[in-house]
Amino acid sequence: MPKPRILVTRRWPQAVETRMAEVFDLDLNRGDNPLSEADIRDAMGRYDAILPTVTDRLPAKVFDLPKARTKILANYGVGFAHIDTEAARTRGITVTNTPDVLSECTADIAMTLMLMVARRAGEGERELREGRWSGWRPTHLIGTKVSGATLGIIGFGRIGQAMAQRAHFGFGMKILVQNRSAVPAEVLALYNAVQVPTVEDLLPECDFVSLHCPGGAANRHLINARRLDLMRPGAFLINTARGEVVDEHALAQALWFGTIGGAGLDVFEREPHVPDALLGADNLVLLPHLGSATRETREAMGFRVLDNLADFFGGKTPRDRVA
């Protein structure tokens, strides 16, 4: 049996690329340049499997070719809103993702953003590096206390729960949850969390709101001007989920007019573009999509893709099949 032909769309950790090259007929993207939709469409005719990431766009038209060779899209990452899974499904193409292995590191980045924005760490570091620090004084860069505050978590899957674990046990925070389905009572009890029915119920009750729901059309602009208005004055919004979940224009307005206290963003609507209105907001901490960016996690994500491919080409249903 010839080895399956596989396209890896971006550079992956060395250890994973090396292992994959042993088992597959592998094409790597040595220049690490993002592929166009046309490149991916073309690849669909030539590879048995394509291994995309969040920087690849796979809308329905990418699937529109007379004879696709690709049988599986094994995504590197838990979020897969960049893939039209319905188009994949109707053509009998399997889609997998990499859950679990990145939950802790993504929650760590959400905590990082929460602490940085509440304690004005970005502002402080900019001041110090620019030589503007004039010394200690009782009124200097006064922030907001995180310990003991109320955290609202929107989307209580694996990453949302990892966030609750850190916030509740590490910082004694009170946890409110909004989730599209009912969270089992025993899961809520782990963090002494309370589930509320709607986003509208959650927002006015929280000092911090952290987003952990999927991206895609269903959650586009879930946080809009109307909902930002429901947040407490002085409250903070954290987004490590997907950029489209927040209306960036409305957020910029809320930050500039001070209707909320601040925000921390790891993801953006049109990555890597970040609007000037956000770049200029001092009460905002910005990170370049670092959620899963640790050596341990990026390797684990790669090996999880490898497990999915091993299952698929071994005739089994991959453990992380999403379509």
Ligand code: 8YV
């Ligand atoms: C990745 C992520 O950096 O897994 C996800 O959904 O957002 C990040 O962990 C990236 O998306 C990989 O495709």
